[in-house]
Amino acid sequence: MADLQILQNKVARIILDLDYGSSASSALKKLAWKDLKTRRIVNRLILIYKCKNNLFSYNFEITYHQDMHAYNTRSKCNIRKSAARHKWGHWTTVNFASNDWNELPKKFVKQKTFKLLKST
Numbered sequence: 001m002a003d004l005q006i007l008q009n010k011v012a013r014i015i016l017d018l019d020y021g022s023s024a025s026s027a028l029k030k031l032a033w034k035d036l037k038t039r040r041i042v043n044r045l046i047l048i049y050k051c052k053n054n055l056f057s058y059n060f061e062i063t064y065h066q067d068m069h070a071y072n073t074r075s076k077c078n079i080r081k082s083a084a085r086h087k088w089g090h091w092t093t094v095n096f097a098s099n100d101w102n103e104l105p106k107k108f109v110k111q112k113t114f115k116l117l118k119s120t
Contacts, residue, residue: 005036044097045104048079062098077109078102 009024016027028035034042050056063080079098101109 008033008036041100044093044100047093048097048101077106 009027012024012027012031012033013020013022016030018027025035047056048062051058051062079101081095081098082092
C-alpha cells in the first residue's frame with residue numbers, strides 16, 4: 001500500500017509542476033486530495049454506518065458488546081469483532097471497519113447522518 005501512496009504523491013507533484021523534493025502533503029492539500037489511509041478509513045466507516053442503518057444489501061451480523069452481556073461498561077456500545085479461530089480470520093474488512101468505528105468519539109457514533117464522514 002505504501003507504493004500506491006508514493007505514486008499518489010508523485011502524481012500530485014507532477015500535476016502541480018513541483019520539484020521532486022517539495023512537500024507531498026502540501027501538494028495533496030492544494031489538490032484537496034486525501035491520502036490513501038484516510039480514504040480507506042472513511043470508506044470503512046461509511047460501510048459500517050450503512051450496515052447499522054440497513055442501507056446496505058448485505059448483512060454483516062453486527063453485534064455489540066451489550067448483546068453479549070448485561071454489564072454496564074464504557075465499551076457496551078462498541079461493535080464486537082468476530083471470533084475467528086485463526087489470526088488471518090481477523091484480517092477482514094468488517095473487523096477493520098469495526099475497529100475504526102469503535103475509535104470514533106461517541107457523539108459521531110450517535111449521528112443520524114453521515115455527512116460529516118463525507119466532508120472529512
